Amino acid sequence: MQGPALIAGGGIAGLTLALALARRGVTSRLFERAPVLEEAGAGVQLSPNAGRVLEGLGLGAALDAVATRPEGVSICDALTGSRLKRVTLGASAERRWGAPYRVVHRADLQAALAEAVAAAGMTEILLGTEIRAVEETASGVAIETVTDKGSEPVEGAWLAGCDGLRSVVRRAVKLPTAVAGAGLKAWRAVLPASAVPSAFDMREVTVWLGPKAHLVLYPVRKGREANVVIIGDDRVAGPADVAERWAAPARELIAATPTWTPWTLHDRSPDARLKRGRIALLGDAAHAALPSLAQGAAFAIEDAVVLARLVAEGGPAPFDAYQEARLMRVAKLQMNSRRQIRIDHLSGAAAAARNAALRLAPEAALIRGLDWIYGWRDVPLSRT
Numbered sequence: 001m002q003g004p005a006l007i008a009g010g011g012i013a014g015l016t017l018a019l020a021l022a023r024r025g026v027t028s029r030l031f032e033r034a035p036v037l038e039e040a041g042a043g044v045q046l047s048p049n050a051g052r053v054l055e056g057l058g059l060g061a062a063l064d065a066v067a068t069r070p071e072g073v074s075i076c077d078a079l080t081g082s083r084l085k086r087v088t089l090g091a092s093a094e095r096r097w098g099a100p101y102r103v104v105h106r107a108d109l110q111a112a113l114a115e116a117v118a119a120a121g122m123t124e125i126l127l128g129t130e131i132r133a134v135e136e137t138a139s140g141v142a143i144e145t146v147t148d149k150g151s152e153p154v155e156g157a158w159l160a161g162c163d164g165l166r167s168v169v170r171r172a173v174k175l176p177t178a179v180a181g182a183g184l185k186a187w188r189a190v191l192p193a194s195a196v197p198s199a200f201d202m203r204e205v206t207v208w209l210g211p212k213a214h215l216v217l218y219p220v221r222k223g224r225e226a227n228v229v230i231i232g233d234d235r236v237a238g239p240a241d242v243a244e245r246w247a248a249p250a251r252e253l254i255a256a257t258p259t260w261t262p263w264t265l266h267d268r269s270p271d272a273r274l275k276r277g278r279i280a281l282l283g284d285a286a287h288a289a290l291p292s293l294a295q296g297a298a299f300a301i302e303d304a305v306v307l308a309r310l311v312a313e314g315g316p317a318p319f320d321a322y323q324e325a326r327l328m329r330v331a332k333l334q335m336n337s338r339r340q341i342r343i344d345h346l347s348g349a350a351a352a353a354r355n356a357a358l359r360l361a362p363e364a365a366l367i368r369g370l371d372w373i374y375g376w377r378d379v380p381l382s383r384t
């Protein structure tokens with residue numbers, strides 16, 4: 001393919017793709033509408049499937065400088081605060097899945113990716129540049145970009161739509177652009193570790209399951225700060241109302257948090273394709289999912305490394321191969337994320353049954369259930 005790759009969006013998908021292409025000697029031009037690269041939101045869990053890719057791209061040390069490797073995940077009943085199950089992570093996660101489980105502040109992940117992209121010297125990053133229109137041409141892709149100086153046509157060999165939930169590139173792939181409201185809101189906050197009640201173990205990821213809502217807490221900034229997210233009904237006024245009947249530590253945590261950033265949640269049903277011609281979709285532009293499995297960014301990172309490999313390998317139909325490699329997996333994530341949030345938000349007798357099942361479940365069975373996510377490797381599909 002002639003000319004540079006065009007990348008729409010400089011979020012986790014776009015930056016990882018730029019880096020993965022650079023590592024394979026492919027130049028790209030990345031268009032980001034924001035005037036500076038900055039990640040909205042707070043923390044992000046980077047499970048081993050994502051960690052393995054990022055390590056392969058040379059980011060292991062940069063991540064370890066800013067991330068924590070949690071020792072486990074504790075799942076608790078929000079009404080009583082009692083622990084229902086603990087799943088060990090730490091060294092045993094690394095042994096099983098071949099890469100560590102990390103938790104990190106999004107700004108730190110973004111900075112590590114952006115620095116690596118800049119150091120590789122193969123990507124032109126155009127900030128404050130919005131892609132307004134996309135069209136395929138006989139030899140590649142033409143886009144219209146808009147800056148504060150006006151609009152400009154740009155041509156490239158192919159285009160990666162990494163432009164998030166409300167992707168413009170989706171239109172050119174002839175996929176619906178509407179997103180489904182999930183009736184849910186996430187309230188996100190980062191607070192000093194010293195403000196976190198001692199009932200929360202800052203060496204771990206903690207999940208509290210309550211009626212129609214749940215809370216996730218984990219350390220960021222090497223344990224100096226805690227990332228907290230509460231997900232509940234979007235008609236509820238805020239975290240204090242969500243957790244009105246929850247056990248004291250959650251209410252204390254909420255009272256100790258001065259500012260919450262509300263975030264309306266959306267997802268999409270699986271699509272029939274991830275590409276059209278020389279245009280491919282990655283990340284939330286391709287497969288927006290509810291955050292209940294904490295995999296949106298991880299799957300964007302997987303998408304990026306697969307697409308970069310296929311393009312660099314120079315096969316006859318890299319975008320078809322990309323779609324074939326990713327379509328079923330991303331659909332499974334979207335559907336399982338919806339299922340998981342229904343389970344997490346059960347109330348009454350159904351919640352009691354879920355809690356009993358969690359208490360009884362052998363830890364090994366829960367770990368096996370995560371293999372399809374965390375054990376993923378970018379292995380070319382066999383044609384035999």
Ligand SMILES: Cc1cc2nc3c(=O)[nH]c(=O)nc-3n(C[C@H](O)[C@H](O)[C@H](O)COP(=O)(O)OP(=O)(O)OC[C@H]3O[C@@H](n4cnc5c(N)ncnc54)[C@H](O)[C@@H]3O)c2cc1C
Pocket residue numbers: 008009010011012013014031032033034043044045046129130131132162163164165166167168186188229263265282283284285291294295296297298299300
């Ligand atoms: C509460 C919550 C918790 C989460 N926790 C986790 C987690 O723990 N682990 C995990 O893996 N995932 C998690 N996720 C999901 C994850 O945040 C997203 O899936 C991921 O950030 C998507 O990255 P992206 O690059 O595809 O899209 P985005 O981050 O949305 O990036 C898109 C970029 O494109 C730019 N853009 C948009 N339109 C244009 C245009 N027309 N022209 C130029 N630029 C454009 C935007 O400015 C933006 O920078 C969570 C999500 C939520 C809501």
